[in-house]
Amino acid sequence: MNHKRRKKKQKGAKMVVKVYGPDYASPKRVILCLIEKEIDYETVDVDLFKGEHMSPQYLKLQPFGVLPVIEDGDYKLYESRAIIRYYAEKYRSQGSELLGKTIEERGLIEQWLDVEAHIFQPPLYDLVVQLLINPKTGVASDPKRIQEDEEKLTKTLDVYEERLSVSKYLASDTFSLADLSHVPFSNYLMTTLKKEYLIRDRKNVSRWWDDISSRPSWKKVLELHPPVL
């Protein structure tokens, strides 16, 4: 694994968080959050195609062999959505407010974070495997599964279209962790997966995507850590 320092001119936190696997989308979820919260970080490369996520060294940090994991001094944490909740809470007083103002608003953010994890992500992740990862590893893709994945995403995005017709962002009229969580994998839809129609055919989803993907934080993520898929 290669240790690369990414030193940023920074105010606020003095601790430098280490984020493993910046080439890939789930770690980008974390990096996007750190940039929104103006938190200094550095990255450690993990090459999935060389199997580095299954090395004994990596498994000591993340026993399920998936990305990302963070190290913050002695503190280790994995699961990108746990990590973003942690930093959004810990650095509440700096950067963008991502957790809402009330317990009820937080509840709605949690609801849409869970929708992203349980409903939006699984078929999208499968598309990434079928269309972006399998060709690189010589595994045959399954056209039936690809079709099912698109059908599921279509139904899901119809619900999003309805929601975003009455709300500027998913949980409320303020950008939150729930919107942020969607950005890295949705980016694949607009680029290498070539499924932009899923977004562009829906007026409100399209408006929402343009908004969240044009935030300076996401532009910074793409600039510093270009996607490899």
Place this chain on the structure above:
Amino acid sequence: MVVKVYGATYAACPQRVMACLFELGFQFDLIKIDLQSGEQKQPQNLLRQPFGQVPSIEDGDFKLFESRAIIRYYSAKSASQGGTNLLGETLEDRALVDQWMEVKVNNYNPMIYTMVLQLVVLPQQGQVGDMELVRDCKGKLEKVLDVYEERLSKSKYLGGERFTIADLTHLPNTRFLMEEGGMEDLIKRRKNLHNWWLDISSRPSWLKVMDLPK
């Protein structure tokens, strides 16, 4: 104010919410949704839960769906009112609770969900389940449970030394695994995992959920 919970007593996600409300001492009314007839996908329920699922809650004007969001909301509410804390003491403790809740979603649930479909749902619909797929899932689950066993050899509960929503969230699907799933050996063969299961499944809140009329 009595919370309205829309769901069914025998379904995992509503069970998760009800167990949590019992733990925290929030009163609720269960409004039954007939899952067998697909009532969850009818227009009236779609107004509450646009993905056609259960549970959802109504607490006065406040509405919420996704069982984990609901248990997080009530846990936060309880902790802020000085009540039972199921979230963890420090931010770092709470993040570990979140970590294990996410592990369950990404590494544990997909296997159980596939097995529920093949072993219970499809046969109920008169179809034959794919036993090879079940065997494949079981193999993957064994590896995941080894990680749980390792974790529970170091701490009493998943998030640390206290029972939290990280443990609670596992109750319904693990019960399925042990009973209809016919795979209690996966748990029983792992000493720490088994002791953890015996502990959390004997909590009064879970026993109350199990006692609710089907």
